[in-house]
Amino acid sequence: MSKAFVREGESDDAGDDLPERPVSPHPNFVTAAGLAAIDAELARLHAEAARLDPERDALVAARVARDLRYWTARRASAQVVDAPRPGGTVQFGSRVTIERADGRRQAFRIVGEDEADPSAGSISWVSPMGAALLRREEGDVVRVAGGEVEIVAVE
Incomplete structure (x- = not known):
């Protein structure tokens, strides 16, 4: 079928225009709870990806794949910061x-x-x-x- 007869958004490239999630240039400091949240989000996204039919759910599959790339990068760069020491100085986690x-x-x-x-x-x-x-x-x-x-x- 000619592309001229395909409505916009119905092409095989449904997710091609989905922009990547920007990754911060700052160090990825996280609390222990933050690291657990990243792991939970990755598990949720992997489960969602496994349930999807990429042919039928192309846009959703593209979004999940993009989010998996983002969270995988964030997990790889995560630097867990220990809980702050007691005291009057503001620290990460305070x-x-x-x-x-x-x-x-x-x-x-x-x-x-x-x-x-x-x-x-x-x-x-x-x-x-x-x-x-x-x-x-x-x-x-x-x-x-x-x-x-x-x-x-x-x-």
Whole structure:
């Protein structure tokens, strides 16, 4: 059949336009829980790939293959960072409580890029807030995004 009579999106190359997931240029530091999450995602993707019919589910198969490439690369580059030592200095894996100028308090755990979920209270060590807090201590005032925050607790 001529390609002229095939609707866009129905070709054998359904996943060819799917962009690769960008891999961060930063070191891939992870917590032990972050490494376990990568392993779980790889297992889920392998199981999904095994269930797929690549002919019938070409776009889904392309997405799963792309995600497998990403997570395989992230697993290969993962560097597990030990839990932080107790003390007042912010480290990778620390839970940090800050107080904003308006009196609001927020607590974040500083984790790897793939683990970060600000809505769940975790931020990446390379995010503006995470980077500003690292190596600081309780009582320090840190300038972030045009405002100041005080570190009131480090766990």
